[in-house]
Amino acid sequence: MQSSNSYVNIAAYKFVTFDDTAEKRPEFLAICKQLQLKGTILLTPEGINLFLAGLREQIDQFLAWLRADERFADLEVKESYSEKQPFTRMLVKLKAEIITMKHPLIKxxxxxxxxxxxxxxxxxxxxxxxxxxxxxxxxxxxxxxxxxxxxxxxxxxxxxxxxxxxxxxxxxxxxxxxxxxxxxxxxxxxxxxxxxxxxxxxxxxxxxxxxxxxxxxxxxxxxxxxxxxxxVFDYRTALNPQLQETATVQCYACRAVVTPREQLSPRYVAGKSCPHCVPEEIATPAQATTVHTATL
Known part of the structure; x- marks a missing residue:
């Protein structure tokens, strides 16, 4: 459910010939910084892929700007909402493919x-x-x-x-x-x-x-x-079928997905380690204390 202070999270892509990605990259970066958006945009010769978050008005302004380019006029967007900004920075990257498959004949x-x-x-x-x-x-x-x-x-x-x-x-x-x-x-x-x-x-x-x-x-x-x-590929980690953020997190050290149950382990220390990257036999009492306190 969106509230007045919710961040709007958008995901969108389109396969379309996009041969001026290098020229467009500074423009994308400038408009996103101007609107205080954060996330990642991939510009590739086969099209665009983006995950962005910002306030409603700024997101709408960005989409209006993007759709003014006839190549992206019909861009479809999926939305979800969060009470905080799920991204930490704004990146606009040049890539060879929207998603790497290494089959260039698939267009x-x-x-x-x-x-x-x-x-x-x-x-x-x-x-x-x-x-x-x-x-x-x-x-x-x-x-x-x-x-x-x-x-x-x-x-x-x-x-x-x-x-x-x-x-x-x-x-x-x-x-x-x-x-x-x-x-x-x-x-x-x-x-x-x-x-x-x-x-x-x-x-x-x-x-x-x-x-x-x-x-x-x-x-x-x-x-x-x-x-x-x-x-999902942002700091929310996972969304439930109601498109709400869940308690699932991603380990800062090894990037493994850590479920709420796994977060009860003494091997889970937020921002440091999890059961996927710390063997059970070397979990320390200090880790156990830290996790126990965090999960009360």
Whole structure:
């Protein structure tokens, strides 16, 4: 729920030819600093990807400025809210790809794979099959540590560590997914958009991407058929199906996701360590005292 002093958090991307990224970078940085926005914007030859937070008026001014460029006039944005600024700085980066897949022939700008809207997907999952009677299989295209925070029920999770591993893994499992409708998904739609196109290119005949990703699904359908929360790449760490910040955190030392239960461990010291990076046998009494006090 948004209040008068809430920060508006926006996530958006668009695949479009963007060949003047170096020239545009100073302009993006200047407008964001002027509006006191924080977050990260990626400018790439294949398009734009952004995660920003600021007050309502400033966010709206930025989007008006961005959409004045005809390439981004139809940019769609997903919103959530927080009582504090979830980012610590403003970065505008030049990258080769919006999300690294290392398959330069995949160009979503030239044609997307079929997409399924959140409400349609929920109906398919409710009834156990798509509108043609084919069983529906959910395929998570995110990295393993993100999946561990939450994912759809009965989803396929191949434990990939980075998205560039996806093409090889999905090719290995092609026979297992024959005669099924596969729905690829990710946080906001970028990875599953590329993933679905690649799967079509290698011969999958019934594959869809979840339009808008998990965040759009939460917005329209809540947590139906979903277990847990959704990892996000800012200081909120994870959002629940109501798009609210959760108690899940990320370890400052090793960057592992630390659940509320794991934060009860004597090996968890906020800003220093967690059970993923400190072996149990070397946890110290000082650590135990610190954590016990913090969790009262």
């Amino acid at each position: 979503p700008e030239l044609g997307r794979a079929p997409a399924v809207e959140a409400k349609t997907l929920k109906r398919w999952l409710d009834q156990g099959h798509d509108d043609n009677g084919k069983p529906v299989v959910m395929l998570d295209t995110r990295n393993a540590f993100e999946v561990d925070v939450g994912t759809f029920e009965n989803t396929i999770d191949w434990r990939i560590e980075k998205f560039s591993e996806f093409p090889a893994v999905v090719a290995e499992h092609k026979d297992e997914l024959a005669d099924k409708t596969v729905v690829t998904f990710c946080t906001g739609g970028i990875r599953c958009e590329k993933a679905a196109i690649h799967m079509q290119n290698i011969g999958y005949d019934s594959v869809y991407q979840l339009e808008g990703g998990i965040l759009k699904y939460f917005e329209e359908c809540g947590g139906a058929h979903y277990d847990g929360d959704c990892f």
